[in-house]
Amino acid sequence: MASKFDRNYGLTENDVTDEALFNARRRFLRSGALGSAVAFASLPLWANSSLDSLAGRLGAAKRTQEMDEKLTSYQDITQYNNFYELGTAKSDPHENAKALNTSAWTVSVEGECAKPGTFTLEDILKPHSFEERIYRLRCVEAWSMVIPWTGFPLADLLKRFEPTSKAKYVAFETLYDKAALLPGQKRRTIEWPYREGLRIDEAMHPLSFIAVGLYGKPLPNQNGAPMRLVVPWKYGFKSIKSIVKIRFSETEPETSWNMIAPREYGFYSNVNPNVSHPRWSQQRERRIGELFKVPTKLFNGYEAEVASLYTGMDLSKYY
Amino acid sequence: MRLSKFSAVRLFAFVAMLTPGLWLILKFIQQDLGANPVEFLTHQTGKWTLIFLLTGLAISPLKNILGWKSPMKLRRMVGLYAFFYACLHLTIYWVFDQSLSFTYVWDDIRKRPYITIGFSAWLLLIPLAITSANYFRKRMGKNWIRLHKLAYLTALLGLIHYVWLIRADYAETFIYAAVLFLLLGYRLIGSPKLEFKIRRSQA
Numbered sequence: 001m002a003s004k005f006d007r008n009y010g011l012t013e014n015d016v017t018d019e020a021l022f023n024a025r026r027r028f029l030r031s032g033a034l035g036s037a038v039a040f041a042s043l044p045l046w047a048n049s050s051l052d053s054l055a056g057r058l059g060a061a062k063r064t065q066e067m068d069e070k071l072t073s074y075q076d077i078t079q080y081n082n083f084y085e086l087g088t089a090k091s092d093p094h095e096n097a098k099a100l101n102t103s104a105w106t107v108s109v110e111g112e113c114a115k116p117g118t119f120t121l122e123d124i125l126k127p128h129s130f131e132e133r134i135y136r137l138r139c140v141e142a143w144s145m146v147i148p149w150t151g152f153p154l155a156d157l158l159k160r161f162e163p164t165s166k167a168k169y170v171a172f173e174t175l176y177d178k179a180a181l182l183p184g185q186k187r188r189t190i191e192w193p194y195r196e197g198l199r200i201d202e203a204m205h206p207l208s209f210i211a212v213g214l215y216g217k218p219l220p221n222q223n224g225a226p227m228r229l230v231v232p233w234k235y236g237f238k239s240i241k242s243i244v245k246i247r248f249s250e251t252e253p254e255t256s257w258n259m260i261a262p263r264e265y266g267f268y269s270n271v272n273p274n275v276s277h278p279r280w281s282q283q284r285e286r287r288i289g290e291l292f293k294v295p296t297k298l299f300n301g302y303e304a305e306v307a308s309l310y311t312g313m314d315l316s317k318y319y
Numbered sequence: 320m321r322l323s324k325f326s327a328v329r330l331f332a333f334v335a336m337l338t339p340g341l342w343l344i345l346k347f348i349q350q351d352l353g354a355n356p357v358e359f360l361t362h363q364t365g366k367w368t369l370i371f372l373l374t375g376l377a378i379s380p381l382k383n384i385l386g387w388k389s390p391m392k393l394r395r396m397v398g399l400y401a402f403f404y405a406c407l408h409l410t411i412y413w414v415f416d417q418s419l420s421f422t423y424v425w426d427d428i429r430k431r432p433y434i435t436i437g438f439s440a441w442l443l444l445i446p447l448a449i450t451s452a453n454y455f456r457k458r459m460g461k462n463w464i465r466l467h468k469l470a471y472l473t474a475l476l477g478l479i480h481y482v483w484l485i486r487a488d489y490a491e492t493f494i495y496a497a498v499l500f501l502l503l504g505y506r507l508i509g510s511p512k513l514e515f516k517i518r519r520s521q522a
């Protein structure tokens with residue numbers, strides 16, 4: 001099967017590290033000071049040009065967040081996606097991945113901040129040291145995956161633009177180039193571009209993450225290359241893919257699924273087994289790779305870390 | 320017309336309509352149903368139910384319009400296959416989505432309208448499947464025809480059940496809806512009884 005990596009270095013999926021080996025290596029790297037020496041020494045000699053150094057930085061990222069669960073396979077994570085820009089069927093994003101061109105990527109930063117501007121991807125990524133985090137991603141459709149993301153905290157990125165006191169929210173947009181529509185954007189299944197947003201304290205929470213890699217490799221296009229949001233305590237659709245715009249605002253921004261069906265998808269969309277989707281239950285979920293469902297946890301299991309963000313809020317009202 | 324008569328055509332039809340099910344079982348065993356095999360099986364068995372319901376409903380209009388009489392001999396088999404795939408669909412949901420729990424299923428039927436409707440459609444198929452036997456067909460006379468008009472209702476409920484679960488992209492359901500509304504339209508407008516009524520009311 002052809003690889004759908006954005007920058008594939010001539011790799012195919014056969015070159016992707018086997019998960020067992022991947023995990024064993026990680027354990028070894030974590031096992032002491034030797035780890036970092038080995039990691040450094042194993043950086044290939046060609047780790048010089050900016051793109052290659054991205055690969056090197058991804059490979060050298062240390063795991064900072066564990067999860068006591070089996071990782072979802074690389075194949076499942078990259079072949080079962082909701083990314084309507086590349087088609088509405090789960091298999092479409094993988095099949096149409098090549099349609100997304102991530103070269104010369106820029107991110108426009110706007111709104112209530114002291115340092116707005118348009119930045120190249122290299123500008124955005126350069127100052128950040130990468131880390132790997134294992135998060136569970138819970139889709140609003142009642143399935144979930146356990147995913148090793150590589151990236152950096154969203155807060156570290158946002159602080160660079162110096163948001164003002166008026167910045168109460170952060171809005172994000174996915175690529176929508178009218179001159180080069182993605183296959184799924186040729187039909188108006190939703191109002192393009194895809195939009196998402198967070199309250200500023202949610203965005204600044206240490207768990208909120210910008211992912212640029214998956215399983216230690218550059219993020220495949222179908223997973224939201226070249227950079228995406230990961231907010232693990234919210235339903236998956238909040239974790240917007242292929243970000244081209246970040247806007248600080250004083251008012252709550254419009255978000256795509258809320259625009260489509262406000263009764264079904266609130267601005268907050270925190271994972272909550274006690275608040276059902278109007279059409280289906282959220283009490284249980286199917287972990288991809290398993291046949292039977294398991295109970296869904298409040299805030300997707302991150303209750304201890306994030307519940308304080310919502311003190312005094314009625315979660316069935318602010319769903 | 321003896322419906323149970325064995326023939327090569329009937330055997331072929333029997334195997335052909337079983338093929339989607341066999342294909343799903345084979346792919347399931349080979350673990351070749353993608354990342355979410357349960358979802359795939361559920362969607363596929365649901366679609367085949369709808370396809371066979373619509374096919375069954377199309378047989379008598381085809382006879383009337385194009386004069387194709389022979390498919391009439393297969394109509395019962397098509398209908399029973401619709402019921403067969405509906406049973407598979409419900410079983411997969413009960414076993415894998417609801418962990419074999421009747422409480423979970425009952426909760427869903429009560430609280431989730433798309434489940435209520437889908438389950439009702441399946442319930443309505445039961446008397447149709449039972450009375451498809453020659454024994455009932457012979458004894459029920461005109462009531463048999465009246466009862467089996469329910470097939471239209473089950474198809475409509477099945478379609479609503481399908482559409483109700485969609486999040487944004489309705490493209491595929493348009494095809495099923497278009498076929499169903501053509502069939503319903505033909506039944507309502509093209510039915511001799513209705514034509515008679517219309518003529519009488521105009522007189």
